[in-house]
Structure formats: structure tokens, C-alpha cells
Amino acid sequence: MPDETGPGPSQRLSDDTLLEMYRLMLLSRRLDERAWALHRQGRVQFHVSAMGHEAAQVGAAFAIKRGVDYVVPYYRDLAMAIALGCSALDFMLGLFARRDDPWSAGRQMPCHFSDRGRHIISGSSTVATQVPQAAGLAFAIHYRQRAGLVDPQDATQPRLALTSLGEGSTNQGEWHEGMNWAGVQGLPMVCLVENNRYAISVPQTEQMAIPSVATRAASYGAQGESVDGNDVLAVHAAMHRAAQRAYRGEGPSLVEAHTYRLTPHTSDDDDRSYRSREEVAAAGEVEPLVRYRQTLLERGLLTPSRVDELEARTRAQVDEAQRAAEAAPEPAPEEADSPVLAPLPEGLT
């Protein structure tokens, strides 16, 4: 099958799609940079960055049915959320913890994405907790298909659950227990491991005795693949293969995207104690946004003037989102005491 090897799937992406992927990576990057600036200016409390991970996240998102398939992301997935349809304003409202923050109404830290309409599950800050939940979502898909309640080919229904996390998080029991469940039941789950080589400060070599997390897939009867996570098209191709396996009912997959966190872990972290400046600078040389721009320039899909134009447009978008979010109302303090329990449905008392 042509999908099974090489970059086939990404070669079939339309020019418009290729440019859209660039535009979304760019938007995520510029939002991210603005958030760091706003934090340094003391205008926001906290930021957790996706910088460097944009190719892994956008490549993954474009390999599934965006807005339909379930996604259970983690806090570093800003570019993923943007690629799934969340807006610059959504991000800024969360960053400023405004009342109308659509992800948590100012209750969670920024970048704790949640969007029921887009099938993005709310996450916590505790790593790997989302993996058994993703297995449960994949189970529900499988359950409905086996019950004949939905057609497995119906692309208007969720057909897989994508979850993502860092390589360090794959040391957690929850990752193992979720992957094992998905494997033993052959569930349509795809696990994207964004391997940026550090779990905050502790390098992968002190986290596990293997160089590649993809090795672990074999333990679960899952398909494992490692890919250059700074190459959006390579990630897309690997994720496409994984997604197609899920759609065909062939069970879970693990895609490990090797990348690098270009910033400290969060705005509260200082990475100088654990990463040399030379190492960080070298990572900047192969970072995904510049690399993809180069690819598109070489393919003639972008020109220098088009690059500038996209930069200007993105900057205006970020400016406008920031302005709107800063002007947006704060939640009333007593909204801290909002209900913790869902109301009973109509007709139940």
C-alpha cells in the first residue's frame, strides 16, 4: 500500500493545505512569542510554550479528521490546538485568564485546552493522566461501531482518539496502563510522543534505558515509529499511517516525534542550569518553522514577499487577539465558587 512507507501521504497534500499548515505553525509561534513578552512585562502570570514543537503538532493534527476525531492533548500543544481550530483569541483569553476563556473560564493555567465542539478533551497538569482517558474514548468509538450504532467509515463521527505527551511522561504508570488497554483491545488510539529530550530538566538518558520511546510500542502490540519531529511533512506522513491503521481497525500506534523545546519548560523555569547555550542554539538551527518555510520557498509555494505578507497578517492577528483579550472582562471573584457538579438533565429530580 502506498501509505505504508515514505512520505507518500504528505505528497498528496494540496498546495493550499501545505500553506495552511505553515500559516498555523506561524500563528502558534507568534502567539507563543507574544506570551513570553507579555509575561516578561508582568502582564500575564504564566505561560507554557510550544515553541519548537509546532511541526510535530501541526503535522499530527492534519493527519486526523480535525474537529471530529477525539484529541486529548497536553499543555504543550498550543500549535495542535490552533491547528484543530482554536483561535488566537481563545488562547489570549486563557492567557489573561478572562471570564470568556473558552477552555476553563480562567480556572486553569493557560494552554489547558478544552473544546467540546471540536472534541478536544480538557486536560490537567498531571502528566500522562490523559492516556487511559484516550483509551476510553477509543473504546467508546469501538463500542459504538461493534454495536452497529455508527458506520466505521462515517467520517462525520469520531473514528480515533489522538493523545499526546512528552517522552518523560511515558515513564508514568498511566501511560502504560492506557497503552496496554488500547493494545489488548485493539482500539483506534494514536499516541503522539513529542520527544524534546528533557522532562523539565532531566534528560532522556536519565529517564529511560532506551534511545527511542517507539521501542515501547512493541510491549502493547502497537505499531511504533520514530520520526524527525522538526519536519512537519515527515510527522504528517507517520501520523497519517497511524491514523489510517486506526481507521481500518488495526489497533493503536505510537508516533515518536524527535524535537526540541526552544524555550524553558514554562515561564517559571530557567533552563540555563540544565542545558548549555550551545545546545539550545544548535537546536535553533534546525527548528521546524524556519525549516518548513525553506521547504515551501524551494517548492515555490512561498516567495519572500508572501512570507512578509503572512508575517504582517499574523502579527495583526496576534495584536488584535491580545487587544481584545486584555479588554475582555475578568470573571467576578465569586465565580471561583461556580458549580463543581453538572446539573441534572431536564425531567430528573
Place this chain on the structure above:
Amino acid sequence: MAEMTLIEAIRTALDEALAQDERVFVTGEDIGRRGGVFRATQGLYEKYGARRVMDSPLTEMGIIGVGIGAALADLRPVCEIQFADFIHPAFNQIVGEAARMYYRSAGGWQVPLVIRVPYGAVPGGGLYHCQSVEALFAHIPGLKIVVPSTPRDARRLLHGAILDPNPVLFLETKYGYRQIRGEVPEQDAPLLPGPARIAREGGDLSLFAWGLMAFYAEIAAERAAQEDGLDVEVVDLRTLHPLDQESVLGSLRKTGKALVVHEDTRTMGFGAEIAALLVDEAFEYLDGPVKRLTAPDVPAAPFNRGMFDYFLPGPDDIFAAIRELAAY
């Protein structure tokens, strides 16, 4: 009307829920072919098949995490944790995830998940098959805690828990599974988590209990009536969180004396919450100290039978506590 044991009523409710709603499925360890180690799901695998009565891998954290995911996708999972003692590996999924989901997503996501948990002391169970966990979870906003003490309530509260859009911890006194019997109507409406039950009306003293202790409390109250002419009101809380505060306060205002009995250990047990509520809200009605009769502060009921009986409050202990408080 039929007489059932507590566990027969639970099995009946599961059978009915599976028949009524295609979204309902049951999972847990050994609940399929084996019918559950307590036989709560006996016959259901044969009737509904492995898709709906599904043995899980040996993973409590996975059972709850998968249950959460399935609930987010609008199924109605009923997850069994084989013994409450084994729930601790799933603590983070219950406390950090299920209970917080609604609030943290500002109402965007709900987790209609039922977690059935055999709990409490049972002879021969030892330290890891006897734990009472209600107070650990009753502290957590976003969870409902249900503890039926009669077969009728077990059946209708389990239906109510499945209908509830929130995560519900459904605690089942396993020592009561076969010693508690009672009439269960042919047709009965679901009972949503919430209201307490006045198990026995009385004006001399209020006895607050749940689960096995509510069952024992009625026995002790009957003895107090016969031997001492005391009129004890037994309030079976049924739902610990959210607590039916009005029923608790209403009873105390009537009797002026409060005894809380639980088989959980004493310090930071749920009895402390009842005592605090009464002192906060009904201080002027109190005619004596709020007393607690509980298990001692040791890990759980020991394996040795003599030590077990010492650990677990029984009808005689409750009777003695009633007599002492009544004389205050």
C-alpha cells in the same frame, strides 16, 4: 414485591440498566465469565456478552481512566473496583480527573461515571480487603458518594447514579451483601443521589449512620426501645456527598442528641463532618456532646477474628453508645 439480599438488588439494577440503555456497559476485574468475585455481575456476561460486560486488564487506574474517556464520549460506564482497598492506584483518575472535569472545563465536559466499590470490613478480609474509603473521597468537590444500606435503596440508587451526569462513587458494604435482606418492589423509580432516609423515627436521640452501620443501628435502636424504652431516630445518610444537611439538622433539632456511627477509622472520618455541621448550624439545640462511635485509628480490620470483632462496631457497641448518650 420480592425479598432480596443487598447483592441481588445490585445485580438486578445492573441487569435492568443494561437492558434499558445501550450506552451502559460494565467493566472491572473478573466481572465477566467469573461474574465478579462477589457475584455482583453473575449471569450478565452470558446475557449481554463481552462487549457490555467486559473483563478489564488488571489495572484499577485503567478501569477508571477508560471509564472517564467512555463517559466523555457519552457512554454510561459502570466500573467495578474489586475491593475498595485497590482503589488507591486509581485515586488520581478519580480525584484529579473525574471530579475536576466539570469545573476545570467550565462546564464543557461531564463525566457520567459510576464506580461500584465493595468496601468495609469483612471477616477474614485482613488489612487489604477491609478498608473504608468514604472519607478520603467525601473531601473531594465534584464527586458524589452513595452508600446504600437496604436492597431497595441499592437498586434504585444504582439506577439514579447511572442517570446522574456526574461521577458517582457507589460504595457497597460487602459484609452486608448477604446478611442484609429486604423487600424490593416490582416497580420502583430511580432514586438520585441526595436525600437521607429516616430509617426509624424517634424523639430521644439521633443516630447518623450509613452502609452496614445503618443496618446495625436499626438493630441497636430496636433493642434500646425494648430494654430502655428509648426512642432513637436512625438517619441513614445514603448519600455522603452532597450531604442532606436538612435531614441531619432536622433530626437533631427534634432530639437534641447526636450519635454518629461509622466503621471507618476515627480521625478525619466523616463523623467529624457531621459533628462540625451540627455545632455550626444547630449548636443551641444540642443537649449533649456529639458522640462518635467508630473503628480505632489502625489501618483496617485485622485478619484475626477476635481482633476483627474488636475493631468493628457491632449492634452491642451501638446499643451501649446509645445508652450512654441518652443518660447524659
